[in-house]
Amino acid sequence: MNLIKIISAFALVGVISTSCGQTKKEASDAVDEASTEVMEVVQETVETPNIVGVAAGNENFTTLVAAVKAADLVATLSSEGPFTVFAPTNDAFAKLPEGTVDGLLKPESKETLTAVLTYHVVAGKFEAAAVIDAINKNNGKFTVTTVQGGTITLSLKDGKVLLTDAKGGTATVVMADVAASNGVIHAIDTVVMPQ
Incomplete structure (x- = not known):
């Protein structure tokens, strides 16, 4: 029974780690996308004024x-x-x-x-x-x-x-x-x- 609890605990940690990895990647992608949008706005703003x-x-x-x-x-x-x-x-x-x-x-x-x-x-x-x-x-x-x-x-x-x-x-x-x-x-x- 202890062996089953230990295996279950390791499995749960593995699922959580995998889930966190995907969340980090999604967060990283979102940050990259936001950075690109900000750069586009900055480039438009940097254009020569009238x-x-x-x-x-x-x-x-x-x-x-x-x-x-x-x-x-x-x-x-x-x-x-x-x-x-x-x-x-x-x-x-x-x-x-x-x-x-x-x-x-x-x-x-x-x-x-x-x-x-x-x-x-x-x-x-x-x-x-x-x-x-x-x-x-x-x-x-x-x-x-x-x-x-x-x-x-x-x-x-x-x-x-x-x-x-x-x-x-x-x-x-x-x-x-x-x-x-x-x-x-x-x-x-x-x-x-x-x-």
Whole structure:
């Protein structure tokens, strides 16, 4: 009788061990599957953000981002595009006469602000090499039509791209080819103005 109890006990331990082994394998498979799903989500998140996301993630564009929000252009600049944005830096906005930025950010100035901001946007993706090539192929000047409807003339000065606005004001590209999922950003040192 003792022998039967001992054999039964060993059999029970064997069943429990086998059962635990299967449970561990199932748990391990479940963890592997969950890890794969997490990695896929992380990879999707790591993709390059859109123009608004890139600007929002850069401390040099806080004024621009505030202006884009005030003009209700977040959805537009987050759309598929592609767009080329000549993005004024905070220093560029600081060059405007005192009170100009605060005035533009007021709700009653939304139409003017929208015109100014969309004057900095060109439909299509034009990286620096393409811009320089277009300038060189067009006798040193290349005119682009902005989303606002006005034009900006692009030229080269001391190896840098220079923008000339409708009023004759100029801005220089200080940082080119900032990639975004829906286009490209070129940072400029001065706010350009439509007529």
